[in-house]
Amino acid sequence: MSHSNNPCSRPHIALIPSSGMGHLTPFLRLAVSLTPHDVQITLITAHPTVSLAESDSLVQFSRAFPQVMHKHMLIPSISNNSNAKTYEDPFTVQYEAIRRSSHILSPLLSSLLPPVSAVITDMSLTSMVVPITKTLNLPNYILFTTCAKMLAIYAYYHKIAHNMETMKDDIPIPGLPPIPKKWLPPLLLSNSNNLLKTHFIENGENFVAANGVLVNTFEELEKETLAALNSGLIVGQLPPVISIGPLIPSALETGEELAWLNDQPCSSVLYICFGTRAAISRDQMREIGIGMVKSEYKFLWVVKGKQVDREDEDELQDIVGHSIFSELKQRGLLVNKWIKQEQILSHRAIGGFISHCGWNSVTEAVWYSIPILAWPQNADQKINADLVRKNMVGKWDESWGWGGRELVDGTEIAQKVEEMMEDKLLRGTAEKMRNKARLAVGLEGSSHKGLTKLIHSLS
Incomplete structure (x- = not known):
């Protein structure tokens, strides 16, 4: 026909x-x-x-x-x-x-x-x-x-x-x-x-x-x-x-996360999100929590315990561990629901992004010139992480492997977070790539x- x-x-x-x-x-x-x-x-x-x-x-x-x-x-x-x-x-x-x-x-x-x-x-x-x-x-x-x-x-x-x-x-x-x-x-x-x-x-x-x-x-x-x-x-x-x-x-809607972000200084907050499909193990969640406490940076962390969001009914303190939950709450904001990521990344308070390197996350971070600490979990994400590293818009430590295969220690996470958040050269390269992205469209x-x-x- x-x-x-x-x-x-x-x-x-x-x-x-x-x-x-x-x-x-x-x-x-x-x-x-x-x-x-x-x-x-x-x-x-x-x-x-x-x-x-x-x-x-x-x-x-x-x-x-x-x-x-x-x-x-x-x-x-x-x-x-x-x-x-x-x-x-x-x-x-x-x-x-x-x-x-x-x-x-x-x-x-x-x-x-x-x-x-x-x-x-x-x-x-x-x-x-x-x-x-x-x-x-x-x-x-x-x-x-x-x-x-x-x-x-x-x-x-x-x-x-x-x-x-x-x-x-x-x-x-x-x-x-x-x-x-x-x-x-x-x-x-x-x-x-x-x-x-x-x-x-x-x-x-x-x-x-x-x-x-x-x-x-x-x-x-x-x-x-x-x-x-x-x-x-x-x-x-x-x-x-x-x-x-x-x-x-x-952006189609705004959420409560922005009210908290509005009170934070420019480029001071680390955003942590592993996308809608990756479920991080409880042990790794706790190490991320330890890393955030040790790094002393403010953070906004989208906590995901299950692969499909319809199943995510567990309490936050059960997922990240009761022992550090109160310390984490003093330092940052933990969220266990789907949020509009572009609204977070576009906020002046965000200074870095721990990401699984799903391609939407990479392009959004580039669009808003937010440096990435890449931590691929599955699928195309190592290929994407390599592009992040090659274009100098973020860092990728390959020794961390696929998420879930190795347990990455909280002290090491804190160290990598500090390296990224304090890297002025990385921030400058991310700015340049943002300008190129905006010229392209x-x-x-x-x-x-x-x-x-x-x-x-x-x-």
């Missing part, structure tokens, strides 16, 4: 995110950045969501941007299915549930009025959505929600997946310096079948069938990798890779031009 467009009509773009705030947030930001252009936008999301943070964000977004049409795809659960092993990450299981619901998507896209001009799909749904859009004769762009270097790995992985265990220390990716194996999540290195590995292989193979790949990054942050991707060195048939980032945070910037060109091509 063909969807031809009247040349004078507004483009109608359907956005299809996958699962988890790390994937939903960039789609909401992309929708916001498209609204000033003369386009109609429909957001198609899986229902129910895995986390409360996702459903809350969607409700707030719909209130703030009623001009964006929102459609639900009702997803049957696969949690009882024998293939969805209990050890799998619940967000990865949700990707699989969405991928198995392709029969719902085709009639949904066909029913939208005015007819859809193009679809922008989350990278983790590529192998499901591309065949559907081909049948409907619709252009399909992939939104790659993490860095360009991870895109290079994702697009090439299917060619080397079967050799992973025989490779010694480094993974060779054409056009890029070798990538240490230990930077990839362990599930991608194993010989056993798992959903993450299956998704990487199937989606990576299908990237070549898309019309383009949009990446939430900008030229000055990843110049060499973007050039390698567009030169055909990494994957010969890869469609154009267009940097459109950083996708800009848009400005009127003459590379990311603004990339997005505008895409919209014009659809008109």
Whole structure:
């Protein structure tokens, strides 16, 4: 079925995110950045969501941007299915549930009025959505929600997946310096079948069938990798890779945390947050607590004891330990709910960020020039931490390994916090990168031009 467009009509773009705030947030930001252009936008999301943070964000977004049409795809659960092993990450299981619901998507896209001009799909749904859009004769762009270097790995992985265990220390990716194996999540290195590995292989193979790949990054942050991707060195048939980032945070609500921050001096507070998906062990929580007491810095700490926020019902003192809870409360603010991170990072009181290095967190820290102490927990986060270190917008101690594998001692945490908070050179480099990020999305910037060109091509 063909969807031809009247040349004078507004483009109608359907956005299809996958699962988890790390994937939903960039789609909401992309929708916001498209609204000033003369386009109609429909957001198609899986229902129910895995986390409360996702459903809350969607409700707030719909209130703030009623001009964006929102459609639900009702997803049957696969949690009882024998293939969805209990050890799998619940967000990865949700990707699989969405991928198995392709029969719902085709009639949904066909029913939208005015007819859809193009679809922008989350990278983790590529192998499901591309065949559907081909049948409907619709252009399909992939939104790659993490860095360009991870895109290079994702697009090439299917060619080397079967050799992973025989490779010694480094993974060779054409056009890029070798990538240490230990930077990839362990599930991608194993010989056993798992959903993450299956998704990487199937989606990576299908990237070549898309019309383009949009990446939430900008030229000055990843110049060499973007050039390698567009030169055909990494994957010969890869469609154009267009940097459109950083996708800009848009604050939709304010919270009680800001009242506390308003009373603190400029650049004096350390923000600690490991994202919506990483659950830190109780032992490690206590060591972080000891580190914060020893460092003597004020802090705002988002404490997360469980992988999915719907399960986080434990008392704060149980999670961080009763012995130091009263000392921590005197020094900082502990929060055990989802908060609007962009509002925290944009606050004048914040002077540093202990982060898991999820890509949204990295781009937000860059946007607000907040130095990062990187502590990757899983997924793409070591690749992101390396970019933080390479661009000198933060520090990364590789000896800390993947979060949860090693127990990092509180004294060492205090020492690293002090190094970062007192590093004036780091602060200066972070300022320079912030200016480059803002130029990239400005009127003459590379990311603004990339997005505008895409919209014009659809008109």
